[in-house]
Amino acid sequence: EIVLTQSPGTLSLSPGERATLSCRASQSVSSNSFAWYQQKPGQPPRLLIYGTSNRATGIPDRFSGSGAGTDFTLTITRLEPEDFAVYYCQQYGGSPLYSFGQGTILEIK
Amino acid sequence: EVQLVESGGGQVKPGGSLRLSCTVSGFTFSSYSMNWVRQAPGKGLEWVASMSISGDFIWHADSVKGRFTISRDNSKSLLYLQMNSLRAEDTAVYYCARGRYSGTTSDYWGQGTLVTVSS
Numbered sequence: 001e002i003v004l005t006q007s008p009g010t011l012s013l014s015p016g017e018r019a020t021l022s023c024r025a026s027q028s029v030s031s032n033s034f035a036w037y038q039q040k041p042g043q044p045p046r047l048l049i050y051g052t053s054n055r056a057t058g059i060p061d062r063f064s065g066s067g068a069g070t071d072f073t074l075t076i077t078r079l080e081p082e083d084f085a086v087y088y089c090q091q092y093g094g095s096p097l098y099s100f101g102q103g104t105i106l107e108i109k
Numbered sequence: 110e111v112q113l114v115e116s117g118g119g120q121v122k123p124g125g126s127l128r129l130s131c132t133v134s135g136f137t138f139s140s141y142s143m144n145w146v147r148q149a150p151g152k153g154l155e156w157v158a159s160m161s162i163s164g165d166f167i168w169h170a171d172s173v174k175g176r177f178t179i180s181r182d183n184s185k186s187l188l189y190l191q192m193n194s195l196r197a198e199d200t201a202v203y204y205c206a207r208g209r210y211s212g213t214t215s216d217y218w219g220q221g222t223l224v225t226v227s228s
Contacts, residue, residue: 035214044218092213098156
């Protein structure tokens with residue numbers, strides 16, 4: 001079973017700062033099969049990044065993804081007020097077919 | 110505009126059954142794999158089930174295997190989740206989502222339907 005562990009659990013930053021969110025997999029994950037989502041209260045998740053580093057449609061370029069193997073990173077440069085939310089990483093193709101990290105809460109400091 | 114709308118949620122007693130539906134519009138349903146993902150109150154996301162474009166390939170999470178069944182009707186652009194032998198731990202918002210990029214991600218999600226299993 002592939003387990004995704006996100007860190008930190010909570011990240012407190014101010015608008016304009018840079019955010020770095022990490023996700024570590026218990027086994028190697030294909031770079032084509034790694035994604036990041038953003039979720040705000042009362043809303044469904046929103047796809048941000050697919051294939052480790054590709055921004056989904058309509059996602060601003062302040063969001064970027066990187067990584068390979070077992071270590072992946074989501075970087076948000078110059079935080080905007082609307083970026084404060086919960087972020088989930090996700091892998092596909094292992095066992096289970098999909099798995100999600102436990103989430104990182106990005107809160108306003 | 111791509112839209113996915115879940116329905117069929119509600120309150121049910123332990124051991125009971127529910128069938129969730131997901132009605133889609135704005136895209137050719139028969140060209141995409143589809144997924145169900147759930148989120149217990151205040152918790153993270155948990156993948157539940159997936160179905161390939163044609164329906165030939167089906168996957169279920171171990172936590173629901175043997176109790177839940179995903180299905181689709183491409184002629185009606187409908188996705189279903191039949192849930193039997195429901196347990197308290199199945200209480201969650203259930204989202205349907207469109208598979209994309211060879212099914213590796215879900216690019217559009219519905220607003221979700223709440224299932225509450227309680228006596």
